Amino acid sequence: MTAPDMRIEIGGLKMRNPVTVASGTFGYGPEYAGLIDLNRLGAITVKGISPAPVSGNPTPRIVEVPCGMINAIGLQNPGMEAFCRDYLPFFENYDTPVIVNIWGRSVEDYAAVARRLDGEELVAAFEINVSCPNIKEGSKAFGTRIDSFRRVVDAVRAVTAKPIIPKLAPQVASIADYALAAQDCGADGVSLINTIPAMAIDLATRRPILGNVVGGLSGPAIHPVALKMVWEVAGAVDIPIIAMGGICEAKDALDFIVAGASAVAVGTENFANPGAALQVLDGIEEYLKANGMSAIDELIGSLQT
Amino acid sequence: MNKAPIEISDAIVSDAVVVEHSRITGGYRRLSLRVPDIAAKVQPGQFVHLRVPHLRDRILRRPFSVFKAEGDELVVLYKCVGIGTDVLAYAPVGERISLLGPLGTGFPDPDPGNCPVLVGGGYGAGAMYMTAARSARPGIVFIGGRSAEDILCAEDYRQLGWELRVTTDDGSLGRRGLVTDALDEWLDEQTDDARLEIFACGPHPMLKAVGERAIAIGCRAWISLDRPMGCGVGACLACVQKIRSASGEWEYKRTCKEGPVFECRDICWEDEA
Numbered sequence: 001m002t003a004p005d006m007r008i009e010i011g012g013l014k015m016r017n018p019v020t021v022a023s024g025t026f027g028y029g030p031e032y033a034g035l036i037d038l039n040r041l042g043a044i045t046v047k048g049i050s051p052a053p054v055s056g057n058p059t060p061r062i063v064e065v066p067c068g069m070i071n072a073i074g075l076q077n078p079g080m081e082a083f084c085r086d087y088l089p090f091f092e093n094y095d096t097p098v099i100v101n102i103w104g105r106s107v108e109d110y111a112a113v114a115r116r117l118d119g120e121e122l123v124a125a126f127e128i129n130v131s132c133p134n135i136k137e138g139s140k141a142f143g144t145r146i147d148s149f150r151r152v153v154d155a156v157r158a159v160t161a162k163p164i165i166p167k168l169a170p171q172v173a174s175i176a177d178y179a180l181a182a183q184d185c186g187a188d189g190v191s192l193i194n195t196i197p198a199m200a201i202d203l204a205t206r207r208p209i210l211g212n213v214v215g216g217l218s219g220p221a222i223h224p225v226a227l228k229m230v231w232e233v234a235g236a237v238d239i240p241i242i243a244m245g246g247i248c249e250a251k252d253a254l255d256f257i258v259a260g261a262s263a264v265a266v267g268t269e270n271f272a273n274p275g276a277a278l279q280v281l282d283g284i285e286e287y288l289k290a291n292g293m294s295a296i297d298e299l300i301g302s303l304q305t
Numbered sequence: 306m307n308k309a310p311i312e313i314s315d316a317i318v319s320d321a322v323v324v325e326h327s328r329i330t331g332g333y334r335r336l337s338l339r340v341p342d343i344a345a346k347v348q349p350g351q352f353v354h355l356r357v358p359h360l361r362d363r364i365l366r367r368p369f370s371v372f373k374a375e376g377d378e379l380v381v382l383y384k385c386v387g388i389g390t391d392v393l394a395y396a397p398v399g400e401r402i403s404l405l406g407p408l409g410t411g412f413p414d415p416d417p418g419n420c421p422v423l424v425g426g427g428y429g430a431g432a433m434y435m436t437a438a439r440s441a442r443p444g445i446v447f448i449g450g451r452s453a454e455d456i457l458c459a460e461d462y463r464q465l466g467w468e469l470r471v472t473t474d475d476g477s478l479g480r481r482g483l484v485t486d487a488l489d490e491w492l493d494e495q496t497d498d499a500r501l502e503i504f505a506c507g508p509h510p511m512l513k514a515v516g517e518r519a520i521a522i523g524c525r526a527w528i529s530l531d532r533p534m535g536c537g538v539g540a541c542l543a544c545v546q547k548i549r550s551a552s553g554e555w556e557y558k559r560t561c562k563e564g565p566v567f568e569c570r571d572i573c574w575e576d577e578a
Contacts, residue, residue, distance in 0.1 A: 027540030034313040035405075035538070047542075055557055060533045062543035066362045069535070076542045076557060090311045219364050248364075271536040272356060272364050274318055274405065 234260020250283020350411025426507025449484025
C-alpha cells in the first residue's frame with residue numbers, strides 16, 4: 001500500500017505533513033536540530049517575536065504540576081531585527097516552512113513585526129499571539145476582547161499577504177466567536193489553544209511559586225479542554241485549524257484531527273521527549289494506513305456525533 | 306539575549322540501563338548507569354536530563370549533575386527531595402532510564418599554575434569530582450553539610466590525593482560550622498590568593514558566600530547553579546539567571562546552555578531571597 005498523502009495547506013502555507021511544534025517549546029530551531037530531523041516536520045513554529053528585545057519575567061518561570069506545567073516565561077525574545085539577523089538564516093539549511101509567532105503590546109507593534117518579517121523569504125507564515133497569559137499589558141486583552149482581537153488581525157492582514165494564523169485564548173466565553181472574527185478579518189487559519197491561566201503556591205513560604213505570580217498551564221491536563229474547543233471551532237469556521245494542547249502521543253493528535261483540526265502542534269511534550277513530534281507523525285500515518293485512508297483529508301473532521 | 310544562538314549541541318537521547326543503585330547515607334543515593342554514547346562525551350560540570358520511569362502524572366525530566374563518567378558508565382548522586390527523586394529511588398538494577406545529555410557548559414579545566422580549591426555542599430560535592438580527577442595537580446576540597454550523613458564523596462577526593470576539610474552544622478563530623486568558615490580559616494593561611502582557583506557546587510547561599518570570598522581575595526570562582534528547568538536544551542528559557550554583561554547591565558542567560566557553571570563575578574544574585 002502506498003504511503004498516505006499527508007500534505008495539508010493553510011492559506012498559502014504548504015506543509016508536507018500536519019505536524020508542527022508549539023511556539024515557545026521549540027526555541028528558534030537550532031536547540032533541537034541535533035536531536036531530531038527538522039526536515040521531517042510539517043512546519044517549525046518559533047518562539048514569539050516582538051519589535052524590540054524583551055528580557056521576560058522574573059524567575060522562577062516554571063513549575064511542574066500534576067499532568068502538566070505552568071510557565072511564565074514572559075515572551076523573552078531578541079526582537080525582530082536580531083531574529084532576522086541571528087536566527088532566521090539557520091533555516092536556509094532546511095526546507096521546512098517556518099511559522100513565526102508574533103506579538104506586541106499595541107496594535108502597531110503587531111503590524112510592525114509583520115511588516116518587517118513580510119520581506120523575509122524564509123518566513124512562511126505568521127502565528128499571531130494574542131493570548132499569552134504572561135504579559136501584563138496589551139497582549140492578553142487582545143485575546144479576550146473581541147474588538148481588540150479584530151483590530152490586531154486587521155492590522156496584520158493589512159501589511160502582509162503571507163498566511164496569518166491567530167492563536168486563540170481559551171479563557172473566553174465562546175472561542176468560536178473569536179475564530180469567526182478571525183475568519184471574517186481574513187485570517188488563513190486559527191491555532192488553539194494557548195495555555196490556560198493558572199497559578200501555584202508554596203505553602204512553606206505562602207508565596208506564589210512563579211516570579212510572575214500567575215502563568216499558563218500546558219501539558220496533558222489541558223488536552224480534553226482543547227479538544228472540546230477545537231471541535232467547537234471546527235463547527236463554526238471554514239478556515240483550517242492548527243490544534244495544540246497536551247499532545248503526548250499520536251492518539252492525542254488524532255483526536256484533534258478527527259474533531260476537525262487540519263494540523264497539530266506538539267508542545268510541552270518536546271521537553272520530556274524531543275522525538276515526540278516525529279513519533280506523533282509516524283503514528284498518524286500508521287493510523288491512516290490501518291484504516292485504509294489514502295489521505296489525511298479523509299480523517300479531518302470525520303467525527304461521528 | 307543570547308548572542309550565539311546557532312550552535313547545534315551534540316547532546317543525544319539515549320536509554321541508559323541501571324547497573325548499580327544504592328543508598329549512601331541519609332536520603333542520598335548513588336545511581337550508576339550504563340550509557341556508552343553519553344558517558345563518553347560528558348565533560349566536568351555538565352549534567353544529564355533524566356526521565357524518571359513510572360512517574361505517571363509528572364511529565365518533566367529532572368537534571369542531575371554527573372559525579373563520575375568512566376568507560377561506558379556514568380554515576381549521579383542525588384538526594385530524595387520530592388516526588389521525582391522519591392520515585393527514582395525505586396529504580397532497580399536493569400531498569401531502562403531515558404537520558405538526554407550531556408548538557409550545559411561545565412567547569413573549565415583548572416589552570417595548572419593555580420591551586421584548585423573545591424567547595425561542595427550536600428550532593429553538590431559530587432559535581433566537581435571530574436574536575437579534581439582531571440586536575441594536573443591535587444588541591445584542597447571543602448565539603449560541608451548539616452550533619453555527618455550530608456557529607457558525601459570525602460573518600461573519593463582523598464583517594465585522588467586531595468587535602469580534605471569537612472564541616473557540619475551540628476559538629477557530628479569534622480569541624481562544627483559552615484563550609485565557608487573552614488574556607489575562611491584556610492584562606493587566612495594562604496600567602497598568594499591570586500594563585501587560587503575555586504570550583505563550587507551546593508546550596509545557593511553557600512555559592513553566593515563562596516563567590517564573595519573569591520571577589521574579596523581576587524581569585525576566580527567557578528560556580529555551578531541549580532535552577533528549575535524545563536527542556537534542558539536552551540529552548541524554553543525557564544532556567545535563566547541574571548548574568549552581568551559587558552555594558553555593566555545584566556541579561557538572562559540559560560543555566561542549561563551557557564551554564565550551569567558561571568564565573569562568580571558574572572552572576573547577579575539579586576534574585577536570591
